[in-house]
Amino acid sequence: MNGSEAKDQETQEEQVKTVPEDKQSSSSEQQVSEDGANQDINGTRAGPSSREDIETTTEQNFSSNLIAPVTLMSAVAAPKVVDVNITNFEIQTVDHKKADTLFHSDTFLLKMDWNATGHGTDLHEGDYFDIDLPNNMKFPSGTTARDFDITDDNGNVIAHAHVTPGPNDTGGKVHVTFGKGVENKYNVKGSINLAARFDETKIKKDQENKFDITVNGNVAGHSHTATTGVNINGSKPIQEEYLTKWGQGTSDKTKAEWWSRINFSKASLTNAVVTDSLGSSGMTYIKDSFILRKVVYDKMGDDTSVLEEYKANDLINSGKLKFSADMTSFTLSLGNTSDQYRLIYRTTYVPGTVLKNHMKLDSDQKQKEVVATHQSAESGGSASGDLASKIKLVKVDEDGTTPLKDAVFTVTKPDGSTFELTTGADGTVTSGVLVQGTYKVKEKTAPKGYELGTDEYTLQVTPTGGAIQKVTNKPTKISLPVKKSWIGPKVGPVTVHLLADGVDTGKTVTLDEASGWKGQFDNLRKC
Numbered sequence: 001m002n003g004s005e006a007k008d009q010e011t012q013e014e015q016v017k018t019v020p021e022d023k024q025s026s027s028s029e030q031q032v033s034e035d036g037a038n039q040d041i042n043g044t045r046a047g048p049s050s051r052e053d054i055e056t057t058t059e060q061n062f063s064s065n066l067i068a069p070v071t072l073m074s075a076v077a078a079p080k081v082v083d084v085n086i087t088n089f090e091i092q093t094v095d096h097k098k099a100d101t102l103f104h105s106d107t108f109l110l111k112m113d114w115n116a117t118g119h120g121t122d123l124h125e126g127d128y129f130d131i132d133l134p135n136n137m138k139f140p141s142g143t144t145a146r147d148f149d150i151t152d153d154n155g156n157v158i159a160h161a162h163v164t165p166g167p168n169d170t171g172g173k174v175h176v177t178f179g180k181g182v183e184n185k186y187n188v189k190g191s192i193n194l195a196a197r198f199d200e201t202k203i204k205k206d207q208e209n210k211f212d213i214t215v216n217g218n219v220a221g222h223s224h225t226a227t228t229g230v231n232i233n234g235s236k237p238i239q240e241e242y243l244t245k246w247g248q249g250t251s252d253k254t255k256a257e258w259w260s261r262i263n264f265s266k267a268s269l270t271n272a273v274v275t276d277s278l279g280s281s282g283m284t285y286i287k288d289s290f291i292l293r294k295v296v297y298d299k300m301g302d303d304t305s306v307l308e309e310y311k312a313n314d315l316i317n318s319g320k321l322k323f324s325a326d327m328t329s330f331t332l333s334l335g336n337t338s339d340q341y342r343l344i345y346r347t348t349y350v351p352g353t354v355l356k357n358h359m360k361l362d363s364d365q366k367q368k369e370v371v372a373t374h375q376s377a378e379s380g381g382s383a384s385g386d387l388a389s390k391i392k393l394v395k396v397d398e399d400g401t402t403p404l405k406d407a408v409f410t411v412t413k414p415d416g417s418t419f420e421l422t423t424g425a426d427g428t429v430t431s432g433v434l435v436q437g438t439y440k441v442k443e444k445t446a447p448k449g450y451e452l453g454t455d456e457y458t459l460q461v462t463p464t465g466g467a468i469q470k471v472t473n474k475p476t477k478i479s480l481p482v483k484k485s486w487i488g489p490k491v492g493p494v495t496v497h498l499l500a501d502g503v504d505t506g507k508t509v510t511l512d513e514a515s516g517w518k519g520q521f522d523n524l525r526k527c
Helices: 003-015 312-317
Strands: 053-056 070-073 085-092 101-103 107-115 128-138 147-151 157-165 170-178 185-198 207-215 224-233 243-249 255-262 269-277 285-297 303-311 321-323 329-337 340-348 354-362 367-375 380-387 391-397 408-412 418-422 428-430 437-445 456-461 467-473 477-483 494-500 503-511 518-525
Touching: 085 207, 085 224, 107 128, 107 207, 128 185, 157 185, 170 185, 243 354, 255 285, 255 354, 255 367, 285 312, 285 321, 303 312, 312 321, 391 437, 437 467, 456 467, 477 503, 494 518, 503 518
Parallel strands: 101 224, 147 380, 243 367, 391 467
Antiparallel strands: 053 070, 085 107, 107 185, 128 170, 128 207, 147 157, 157 170, 185 380, 207 224, 243 255, 255 340, 269 329, 269 354, 285 303, 285 340, 321 329, 354 367, 391 428, 408 418, 408 437, 437 456, 477 518, 494 503
16 A cells, blocks of 8 residues: 555544444435434424434545545434324313313313324424314413423323413413423323313303314314313302302412302391311411401392401401311301301312311301312323333332332343343333343332332333333331330220321220230331
8 A cells, every 4th residue: 555545544544433333224215404404394304313314425535445434413303293183172170070061150171182193103302282272261370370291190291281371361272392201102192181261251151162172273284173062050049048158269279268158148147156167188277368248149149249348357356256276167256147248268278189168157047057179170281102112110119109219120131131220219210222022120129118029020122112010019017016014003904006206006005914014016117
C-alpha cells in the first residue's frame, strides 16, 4: 500500500461509526425531511419511532476498495393526532352509576370510554386527541378539574388531560396528551370522567335532553361523534315540609357545604331544637362557617327575602349553638317559633369519599330526621394497554391492593442468563425491551415483614405483547405472650387489651387462675 492509499484508508476508518446491532436495520422506503423527522403529508408519523432514518454521505475516493462512510441518525417524529373511537358515552351520578333522571341543579359525571387500539404499538409521548364537550353543559372551575392525569390500574400516568371551557364555562374542549407511559404498549384504551352541570338556559326541564361529544372535530378524517341523553327534572311546589338538607362542594375540595331548610310549612313549634352529627366519619364542623337566616320561602323552597341573619359568633355567644368537644355534633336551639329558617355551614371533607350527615328536628309538635350525603364529583381518567416486549411485575399484600416495595425478583431469559427486577414504592417494576421468548420469574427477596414467595412464573414476551404478573405476599405472623404478675392479693379474671401505637386493636385475652395468669395473642403481623 503506498502512502496515499494508507492515508485514505486511515481517513475512511475514522469516518465509519459503529452502532448497536439493534439499530442497524432500516427501511429503504423511508424519506428524511430537512429536520430529520419522519413525517407524512399531514404531519403525522409514518411509522413507529423504533425505525431509523439513514443519512448517507460520500466522499470522492480514488481507492477502489474503500467503502462510503455511513452515519445512522435517530428520527424524532412529530406528535400525531390519535384516531379514537368513543365506545361508550353516558351521564352518571357522582357515585359512578348510570343516571336515567337528574335534577336540574345536580352535579354529575360525563363518562367517556375511548379506544385507540387501531394504532397498535404506534402510540408515543406527545401524541394527542381532543374531545369537544356538549354546548348545553357547564364546566365551572369549582366543579370541573382543569387538569388531571389518566392512569392505569397501577397508578402509572398514561396521559394528561387539560380542560378548556367555552364562554361562561359552557361547552369547551378536553385535550388529551399521551406521556411516556404509553410507550411500548398496544391495545390502548381508557375512560374519562368529567364533572359537569347543566346550562339551565339551554335545557328543557321535565323531559329528556340530548348531549353530544365530538372527538377531533377540527381534524378532517379523524372526527367521531357520540350522543347520550338523560331526563332532567325541574323544581316542584313543596306541599308540606319541616326539615330537609343537602350537601354540595366548595372551591376548596377539602371542605363540604351543607344547606338545610327548616320549618318550611311554618308550623307553630315549641321547644324546637335542631341536632346534627357527623358520626364516626372523622370529619369536623368548621365553627366560623355557620350562618342561620330567618327567611321567607316561595312555593318552590327558594328564599325570597332574608328577615334576620345570625353569624356563628352571634349564635355561640347567645347560647343557641353548642358543639361537642370533638366538633362532630352540634345542637341549635330555636325555642318557640313559627318562622322559616335557612341554616348553612361547612365541614371538613376528604375528596371523593361519601360523607353522611344526620340532622334531626325535635319539638313538642313535630319531629323529623333526615340523612344527607355528599360525594364530590371527581374528574379523572383511567387507561389500559398491553405491554409490548416487556415484563411488568406488580407486588401486593395478600389483600390484593396494598403495594409492596423492595421485592427482588430473578428473571431467567430464554438463553438461561438472568437479571433482577426490584419493585418501587408503588409496588411495580417494568423491564426494558426484551427479546421474544419464554421467561421465568421467581422472588429472590421478600419485602420487609413478608414471607418469601416460592412460586415460579412462566411469562411469554413477543414484539406485540409483553406480560404482566401480579404477585401476592403473606405477611410474617408472630405470637405475643402475656403474663399477669400480681402485687398484693389476686382477684378475679383479668382482660388484657392489645394496643397498636396506642390504638385498641379490638383483640383481647382473658387471664385467670386456671391459665396460670398466662395467655398470648396469636396471628399478629410482624413489624
